[in-house]
Structures are given as C-alpha cells and as structure tokens.
Amino acid sequence: MEDSKGTIRKNNRLISNLLKGKPQQYLVVGIIFLLIPIINLWTGMISFSNMTLLNNVVIFAIAALGFNILLGYAGQVSLGHAAFMGMGAYLSAYLTMQLELPFLLSLLLSGLVPMVIGLLLGLVALRLASLYLAIATLGLGVTFQNIFIEWTALTGGHAGLRRIPYPEILGFEIRQREHFLILSIVILVGLAIFSYNFLHSKTGRALIAMRDSEHAAQAMGISLFKYKLYAFALSAFYVGIAGSLYAHLYRYVEPSAWGVELSLNLLAMVVIGGLASIGGSIVGAAFIQLLPRVMQDLPLVGGITNINFILTGVALIVVIIFFPTGLIRRFDFLWNKLKAKVGKLNSKEGGTP
Amino acid sequence: MASFLQNVIAGIETGSLYALAALGVVLIYRVSAVTNFAQGEMAMFSGFVAYSLWQRLSLAFGNTHVTYIMAFIGALLFATIFGFIVEKVFIRPALRGSLVGKMIITLGLIMIVNGSAGALFGTDTHAMRRAITTPSFFIGGLLIRPNAYFIIFLTLIIMFILFYLIRKTMFGVAIRATAENETTARLMGVPTAKVSSVAWIIATILGATAGILIAPATNVHTNMMADVHLKSFIAAVLGGFTSFIGPVIGGLLIGVMDNLVGFYISAKWRTVIVYGFLILILIVKPAGLFGKVRRKKV
Numbered sequence: 001m002e003d004s005k006g007t008i009r010k011n012n013r014l015i016s017n018l019l020k021g022k023p024q025q026y027l028v029v030g031i032i033f034l035l036i037p038i039i040n041l042w043t044g045m046i047s048f049s050n051m052t053l054l055n056n057v058v059i060f061a062i063a064a065l066g067f068n069i070l071l072g073y074a075g076q077v078s079l080g081h082a083a084f085m086g087m088g089a090y091l092s093a094y095l096t097m098q099l100e101l102p103f104l105l106s107l108l109l110s111g112l113v114p115m116v117i118g119l120l121l122g123l124v125a126l127r128l129a130s131l132y133l134a135i136a137t138l139g140l141g142v143t144f145q146n147i148f149i150e151w152t153a154l155t156g157g158h159a160g161l162r163r164i165p166y167p168e169i170l171g172f173e174i175r176q177r178e179h180f181l182i183l184s185i186v187i188l189v190g191l192a193i194f195s196y197n198f199l200h201s202k203t204g205r206a207l208i209a210m211r212d213s214e215h216a217a218q219a220m221g222i223s224l225f226k227y228k229l230y231a232f233a234l235s236a237f238y239v240g241i242a243g244s245l246y247a248h249l250y251r252y253v254e255p256s257a258w259g260v261e262l263s264l265n266l267l268a269m270v271v272i273g274g275l276a277s278i279g280g281s282i283v284g285a286a287f288i289q290l291l292p293r294v295m296q297d298l299p300l301v302g303g304i305t306n307i308n309f310i311l312t313g314v315a316l317i318v319v320i321i322f323f324p325t326g327l328i329r330r331f332d333f334l335w336n337k338l339k340a341k342v343g344k345l346n347s348k349e350g351g352t353p
Numbered sequence: 354m355a356s357f358l359q360n361v362i363a364g365i366e367t368g369s370l371y372a373l374a375a376l377g378v379v380l381i382y383r384v385s386a387v388t389n390f391a392q393g394e395m396a397m398f399s400g401f402v403a404y405s406l407w408q409r410l411s412l413a414f415g416n417t418h419v420t421y422i423m424a425f426i427g428a429l430l431f432a433t434i435f436g437f438i439v440e441k442v443f444i445r446p447a448l449r450g451s452l453v454g455k456m457i458i459t460l461g462l463i464m465i466v467n468g469s470a471g472a473l474f475g476t477d478t479h480a481m482r483r484a485i486t487t488p489s490f491f492i493g494g495l496l497i498r499p500n501a502y503f504i505i506f507l508t509l510i511i512m513f514i515l516f517y518l519i520r521k522t523m524f525g526v527a528i529r530a531t532a533e534n535e536t537t538a539r540l541m542g543v544p545t546a547k548v549s550s551v552a553w554i555i556a557t558i559l560g561a562t563a564g565i566l567i568a569p570a571t572n573v574h575t576n577m578m579a580d581v582h583l584k585s586f587i588a589a590v591l592g593g594f595t596s597f598i599g600p601v602i603g604g605l606l607i608g609v610m611d612n613l614v615g616f617y618i619s620a621k622w623r624t625v626i627v628y629g630f631l632i633l634i635l636i637v638k639p640a641g642l643f644g645k646v647r648r649k650k651v
Contacts (some may be wrong), residue, residue, distance in 0.1 A: 309468035
C-alpha cells in the first residue's frame with residue numbers, strides 16, 4: 001500500500017517535471033497534436049476540407065505569433081502586416097517556380113526578405129507615435145496590395161499565380177494535407193519555443209518595458225532603436241514564413257487575399273487570444289479560423305452574409321472591454337485553480353511531506 | 354494648361370471631401386482621444402442609407418431633385434442617430450481604457466459595420482446620382498463640371514459653419530477645453546460626456562456627407578470608402594492631429610497631388626507614389642506639417 005502510493009507520487013513528479021518549463025509543454029502539446037494527422041493517415045476520419053482548415057489554423061498561428069511579438073510585447077500597432085504575409089507568399093512562389101530553388105531555402109528567404117522590409121518599417125516607426133504608426137502601416141498594406149496587383153511580371157496581377165510546386169524536403173514531396181500539417185506543426189512548435197526563449201531573455205523584458213513606457217525604458221538604458229527594430233524584424237519574419245506556407249498549401253496566390261481584412265484578422269487573433277502570450281496567439285488563430293466553420297453549421301444565423309466578419313468584430317470589442325488580457329488567461333486562470341485543488345488533494349494523501 | 358487646371362480643380366473637389374472626412378476624424382480624436390478607424394465604414398453605411406432612401410422615394414414620388422434632397426437629409430438624420438449610438442454603446446464603456454485598446458474597438462467596429470452593410474444591403478454595386486445633374490460644358494477649352502463646383506462650394510460652407518462653431522460659440526469653447534484636457538474641463542463644469550457625444554454626431558455627419566457626395570464617382574458598395582478613408586487619414590496625418598485647419602490643407606494637398614500624379618506620372622502607381630510622399634513627410638516631420646510634437650511625461 002505504501003509502495004504503490006510512492007510510485008504514484010513519483011510518477012506525478014515525473015509528469016510535473018516534464019511539464020514544468022513552457023518549452024517542454026509546447027513540445028508535448030505539439031507531439032499530441034501531431035497524432036491528429038498521423039492517425040488520420042490511417043483512418044481518414046477527418047475530411048480533406050477539415051484537414052485544410054487545420055492547416056490554416058497552424059499557418060495563421062505562426063503569423064499571429066509574430067504579430068503578437070509586435071503588438072503584445074512591444075506595443076506597436078501595425079495595420080499592414082498582411083503585406084508581409086503576401087510578400088512571403090509571392091516570394092516563395094517566385095523562388096520555387098522561376099528560380100527553382102529548393103523549398104526549405106525559399107521558405108527561409110521568404111521569411112528573411114520581409115524581415116529586411118520590416119527593419120526599414122521599424123526605422124520609420126522609431127519616429128512615430130502609435131496613432132501615426134497605425135495609419136502609416138495601414139497605408140503600407142494598401143500600397144503593397146497595389147504593388148501585388150500592378151507588378152504583373154512577378155505576381156501575375158489580378159489572376160494571381162497558379163500551380164505553385166508542392167513542397168519537397170530531402171526528395172520527399174509533400175502532397176497530402178496530413179503531411180503538410182505535420183510540417184507546419186513542427187515549424188510552429190519550433191518557432192513557439194524560439195519565441196519563448198527570445199521573449200524571456202533580456203530582450204523580452206526590454207520590449208515589455210518599452211511598451212509600458214518608452215521614456216522610463218530609455219531612462220533605464222534600454223535602446224529603443226535596437227528593440228523596436230528587433231520587434232518589427234522578427235514579426236515580419238514570422239508572418240513571411242506563414243505566407244510562404246500558405247502559398248505552398250493552396251498552391252495559388254492572388255492579391256485579394258492580402259488586404260486590410262487580413263491585417264485586421266491578425267490583430268483580432270492576437271487580441272482575442274491574449275496579448276503578450278504565445279499560447280494566446282495560437283488560441284486566437286484557432287478561434288478566428290474555426291469560427292466560420294462553426295457558424296456555417298448553425299441554423300438561422302449561418303445564413304446571414306458576413307456573419308463571421310460581424311461576429312469577429314463583436315468578439316474583438318467584447319474581449320477588449322471585458323477581458324482585456326484575452327481568452328488564454330481565462331484558461332490559465334481555470335487551469336491554476338484546478339492545479340491548486342489537485343495539489344491540495346495530493347498533499348492530503350501524502351501526509352507529512 | 355487647361356488640363357493642368359482641370360486636374361487641380363478635380364483635385365480640390367476630391368480633396369475637399371477628404372478634408373471633410375479628415376475633420377471628423379480629428380474632431381473625435383481631439384475630444385475623446387479615440388482614433389476612429391471606422392469613420393469610412395460608417396460613412397459607407399450612411400451612403401447605403403441615402404441610396405436606399407433615394408430609390409424608395411423615387412419609386413413613390415418620381416425621380417426629382419426633391420426626392421434626392423429628402424434622401425440626403427434622411428441619411429444625415431440617420432448619421433446623427435448612428436453617431437450617437439456608436440459613441441454610447443462602443444466608446445463610452447471603454448473611456449478609461451488604453452489608447453491602443455480604444456483603437457482596437459474602432460477596428461472591431463469596422464468589421465461589424467462593414468459586415469452588417471453586406472448583410473442588410475447586399476454586396477452588389479449600385480450607381481448613385483450626382484448632386485447637380487446639369488451636364489458639363491466647355492468654356493474656352495476648360496471643361497466645367499457643375500457638380501464639382503457644387504461640392505467645393507458645399508464643403509466650404511460646411512467648414513465655415515464648423516469653424517464658426519469651434520471658434521466663436523460657447524459650445525466651441527467646451528469642445529476646445531475638452532480637447533485640451535478632458536479631466537480639467539470636467540472639473541471646470543464642462544459636460545464632457547455631452548461634448549464627446551456631440552463630437553461623434555458631428556463627425557458621423559461629416560463622414561456621411563463626404564460619402565454621399567463621393568458616391569457618384571465610386572458607386573455605392575461595401576468597399577466604396579476604402580480609398581477615401583485611407584486618403585482622409587493621410588490628410589489628417591499630413592496636417593497633424595493637433596489643429597483643425599491642418600487636416601483641411603492636408604486633404605486639399607492630397608487630392609490635388611493624387612490627381613496630378615495620376616495624370617502626369619502614372620495612373621497605375623499613383624497610390625504607391627502618394628503614399629511614399631506621406632512616408633517622406635512623416636520621416637521629416639513626425640507630427641505632420643502643422644502638428645506640434647507633444648512631449649509625453651513619464
């Protein structure tokens with residue numbers, strides 16, 4: 001009797017050690033989610049369109065993760081990040097179609113080029129107050145959409161680019177949605193762990209200090225120049241990567257996908273999921289992407305045109321007014337309550353520690 | 354020379370509409386410290402109301418000037434109620450929220466207003482009639498479009514009334530006091546809640562007017578204000594958010610430049626060029642041409 005209790009406690013400790021660090025948690029959750037496509041390869045329970053939807057969730061989670069670094073951690077409002085995603089998509093299409101570069105290299109490049117543009121934007125943003133920055137980036141988004149339409153040699157104009165090749169890694173061509181989902185989950189988990197380490201270093205704390213008060217941060221010796229550029233560059237990198245994945249998933253890019261609606265949706269994902277939270281970005285992306293699918297099946301309401309757009313707006317406002325910290329913190333709150341209860345039970349069973 | 358003049362006049366025509374919309378944005382910003390990104394969408398909604406009213410009234414009483422004017426006035430009445438409700442329901446509860454939070458609320462408002470317009474009025478494109486239907490004529494090689502002159506004239510009158518209100522009346526004093534410092538104004542007995550409410554109503558009416566007047570050129574559809582909205586924001590940024598005259602000059606400047614660039618350089622790339630110009634100005638003068646940089650205290 002004593003013995004079995006001991007092993008249970010040892011097991012509990014093992015599990016809690018495994019889940020202690022956030023990066024480990026991301027890894028474990030990632031592996032659990034990897035089971036979905038792997039099982040689906042055998043059973044085919046989830047339909048093709050739902051698999052596409054899940055891919056979409058993961059891709060936009062990557063974009064939201066990047067956007068959250070900018071909005072949640074650094075406190076800079078951008079209304080033009082759709083431009084970076086579009087840039088990543090077109091660039092990846094161009095590199096793999098015209099230059100016939102390998103997929104992984106073009107994926108990396110379609111993160112790096114938006115990153116350089118993001119750096120330039122960061123330089124401009126250094127001089128602007130938040131309101132002016134929001135308007136300047138709004139203009140940036142419209143301008144880039146214009147460029148996507150008019151630069152027909154590179155982008156195919158209104159018609160867009162078709163037949164973008166399947167991604168190919170080490171000779172393995174990713175044709176199935178399940179395989180693609182595995183790829184995007186691996187990238188998402190990698191980027192989430194990287195973000196965590198990045199944001200919990202000196203840099204992350206500097207960004208938060210800068211968000212809360214630029215002047216106070218400066219007085220503490222934080223270089224606004226350096227950290228604003230970091231935030232812009234990194235967010236553009238993530239969003240560019242997401243764009244590249246999007247292009248290879250659908251194998252089709254057109255300019256209307258990269259409008260203000262997408263920028264607003266990115267912002268909604270981050271705000272609804274939770275500002276300055278890595279898990280929040282992912283929850284927010286899932287919320288925005290799955291909402292249309294859920295609404296579609298509802299009777300009455302599902303028939304209204306634009307109902308998703310309206311509801312996203314309502315959700316955005318409700319979250320800002322009533323839970324300014326986002327949905328993820330609600331989960332965290334409940335989770336901690338549960339953990340406290342379980343902990344109490346454990347200590348009661350174990351007697352004196 | 355004639356084509357240059359023509360472009361300048363066309364620029365002043367659209368520019369004065371940008372200025373109207375920009376004035377609404379700045380008015381709201383000054384009084385309630387909210388940047389209303391939904392200004393364009395709200396104007397679009399009012400435009401739809403004007404169009405539907407005009408259609409209904411024309412069916413009932415025939416397509417005359419009177420029905421158009423009635424529809425116009427009806428839409429302005431709608432805008433009055435619309436602005437009041439938006440301020441009451443969406444902005445008031447977040448009064449003490451952060452700047453970014455309030456900005457995000459108006460972004461949510463874009464989604465709600467745009468989505469509802471699509472749900473209520475459909476996503477089709479409709480043609481709207483001009484305010485003045487007298488056909489254009491030539492005077493010595495110069496094309497005279499009566500509608501353009503009417504628009505310029507009307508916006509001048511509206512601006513004159515607005516500036517008179519702000520500069521000379523007790524209400525204007527209240528607006529300026531609230532804009533300067535909301536808390537102090539409230540302590541001095543200014544009914545700031547009422548001032549904010551009225552500012553939203555005026556701004557919505559200004560936007561609606563701009564929307565209805567530009568509708569013949571853009572047609573009435575759910576994205577009709579996207580371009581006007583961005584240009585009016587650029588106008589407000591150019592002029593600076595700290596003065597009321599700045600956005601007017603900014604709007605005229607953007608309108609004229611837009612037309613000249615479109616005519617002489619490239620019609621395809623004019624949005625890109627005009628936007629590049631804005632970025633240049635912002636780099637040199639981060640608070641706009643007429644704006645004062647306000648030092649934030651820690």
